[in-house]
Amino acid sequence: MAFIEISGLTKYYDSRAGRVEALGGIDLSIDEGTFLGVMGPSGSGKSTFLSMLGGLCHPSSGSLRIDGIDLYRLPGEKLADFRREYLGFVFQSFNLVPYLTALENVMLPLAVKKMPTTEKRQRAGQVLERVGLKARAGHLPGELSGGEQERVAIARALVNRPPLILADEPTGSLDSATSAEIMALFAELNAEGQTIVMVTHNAETTSCFHRTLFLRDGQLAGGRDAALPDA
Amino acid sequence: MTLGTIAFNNLRRRKSRLIFLVIGLLIGIATVVTLLSLSQAMTAEARHKMENFGANILLTPKTDELSLSYGGITLGGVTVDPREIREADLDRISTIPNRRNIAAVAPKILGAVQVKGERVMLMGVVADREFHLKRWWSVQGRPLAAENELVAGSAVARRLGLAMGETIEIEEFPFVVTGILQETGSQDDDLLIASLPAAQILLGKTGLVSLVEVAALCGECPVEDMVSQIAAVLPDVKVGAIQQVVKSRMHAIEQFQAFALGVAAVVILIGALVVFVTMMGSVNERTREIGIFRALGFRRGHVVTLILTEAFWVSLLAGVLGFLSGMLATRLLLPVLAEEHVHLVWNPILAGGSILLAVGVGTLASLYPALHASRLDPTEALRTL
Structure with missing residues (x-):
């Protein structure tokens, strides 16, 4: 059984102009340890697809299972718990909390966990070290460069040791050299067995992906498989 | 975190x-x-102020008759009740449970006397207690200090043409006017105020008082409690709280x-x-x-x-x-x-x-x-x- 099972996933929005289909009947399986790239022009449904994978946007129909859990059948606030335990988000514009230091930002997903503060601090420190930013732990986001902020965002996504990382245009606002560094970091994480789904516009990054999906008008317009890692 | x-x-x-x-x-x-x-x-x-500057309990002789006096207007035919309060009985007030709350007990005797051919009201008081109780009294001159001294209310002083230092005779006893009360707008303006023993002798009521004003310093307990305590030790006396003053304040x-x-x-x-x-x-x-x-x-x-x-x-x-x-x-x-x-x-x-x-x-x-x-x-x- 695949790690992610997507079946007939659709999403449409009703507006005055009529029904707009953002995603139309996606069927897909993603194995554990895959580094999946999702590409497509603006308005193709990439963001909707990632939001649905992230448990942030209920589908109009279809089902989505991650590790055997039917996400949108989870009762009440269990979806929030699922996000906390299973997913790590890396947003396009970093989305760090401006009044928290790099270390505190990394500790955010642990804030609502029952765990001694020293352990939270220790774990966040280790992840910051992993992304090469331990020396900047006490700095506010405004005091960090774009690349450093992105690394903090990646550290925050990793701190809960989630099985799946979802990244939305993580290199979108970085220069090419920093982009290459960030993609190398993602590749490194994937090499350690981390499953990653990344939405990107950047064709240069596709070499890192095991598998690339192309979306157009909410439909799968094609795909390309590279060698999958050994399970 | x-x-x-x-x-x-x-x-x-x-x-x-x-x-x-x-x-x-x-x-x-x-x-x-x-x-x-x-x-x-x-x-x-x-x-x-309420407790210090004014009486809030009034002791009067017990009577079966209803009062026919209001706001200084007395209907004809009503005479002073022959019964009086015995001065010696007032010591019992100091035995009530809330005795510590009593700030002042001011007994007084009232009666009519003849002065310069006019009938006027004489009030005998214990001077220091009375003047302590009625802080609003303002005396031109000085309050009375001896038994042959008196203070005149503003209206009676005007009517009788009294002057400070003047000696007047009441029932053949000489009294020196030591002070004149400034106008109070109350019945006090019509009084001649002398010492209690002197007034008792003049009125032939030695050892008796007409009424007693009591100031109770009772912040926590209701005045009504004090009233019932005093009534219990003085069963022959009518004890009442001056509710109007208390309640309006x-x-x-x-x-x-x-x-x-x-x-x-x-x-x-x-x-x-x-x-x-x-x-x-x-x-x-x-x-x-x-x-x-x-x-x-x-x-x-x-x-x-x-x-x-x-x-x-x-x-x-x-x-x-x-x-x-x-x-x-x-x-x-x-x-x-x-x-x-x-x-x-x-x-x-x-x-x-x-x-x-x-x-x-x-x-x-x-x-x-x-x-x-x-x-x-x-x-x-x-x-x-």
Whole structure:
């Protein structure tokens, strides 16, 4: 059984102009340890697809299972718990909390966990070290460069040791050299067995992906498989 | 790192909003504290005056007849009741359970005498007690000090053409006029005031008194309790509280307190509105941040807790500062508003109450913004996904 099972996933929005289909009947399986790239022009449904994978946007129909859990059948606030335990988000514009230091930002997903503060601090420190930013732990986001902020965002996504990382245009606002560094970091994480789904516009990054999906008008317009890692 | 840490850091690093919120609530709490502590101090002052500056219990001879006198108008045919109070019996008043609450017992004898061919009312008093009880009496000259001295009311002095230092004869006894009462607008203006023993001899009522005024210093116990205690030791005497004076003064204080509470409620409501508007603004400003929290796995309850924790800290700070500001304002206003020097009382109940009020109002006013924040759609909130 695949790690992610997507079946007939659709999403449409009703507006005055009529029904707009953002995603139309996606069927897909993603194995554990895959580094999946999702590409497509603006308005193709990439963001909707990632939001649905992230448990942030209920589908109009279809089902989505991650590790055997039917996400949108989870009762009440269990979806929030699922996000906390299973997913790590890396947003396009970093989305760090401006009044928290790099270390505190990394500790955010642990804030609502029952765990001694020293352990939270220790774990966040280790992840910051992993992304090469331990020396900047006490700095506010405004005091960090774009690349450093992105690394903090990646550290925050990793701190809960989630099985799946979802990244939305993580290199979108970085220069090419920093982009290459960030993609190398993602590749490194994937090499350690981390499953990653990344939405990107950047064709240069596709070499890192095991598998690339192309979306157009909410439909799968094609795909390309590279060698999958050994399970 | 807990929700409390996030809330605390947000407040610490967004100082201008914190200051605005604190001031909004602080003004309300300070107003409440000022008005309540002022009204407390003024109540205490009024009670002090009420108990010190005037009798509130009247002892008169027991009679079966109804009084036919009102406001100084006496209907014809009503004679002075032949029964009098024995002066010696008054010692029993000092045996009642609340004897420590008795500030003054002022017995007096009343009767008509002939002076310069006119019939006038003579009142025999224990001078020091009477003048202590009636602080509003202002004497031109000096109060009487010896048994052959008297003070004349303004009206009787005018009518009889009395002058200070003049010696007059009453029933063949010589008396020196040592002072003239300035006009009081009451029946006191028509009196000649002499010492109790001298008046008793003149009126032929040695050892008897016509009425006794008692001032009870009773802050905690009702005057009615004192009345029943005195009635128990003096069964042949009619004991009554001067309810009119007590009640009208208490009514004035109650009116001030009601006004103070009304103003305080309005100011607190405005404070709550300031907190509500600011917190709503803050939630809207932090839409993306809340989206991040939700995406990272915060439950709706966590978002509500986060916002309410911030509101709690802000309100607590506003409560403490509001109480201190209110007490400072009271200290500055008391000398202006109170006639006598009244001490500022640091009331722990008021302190605790004002802090609780601040926390309650601040938290309640933030409840809707907190719920609104928790209901934000994380996708809409992030917009980048």
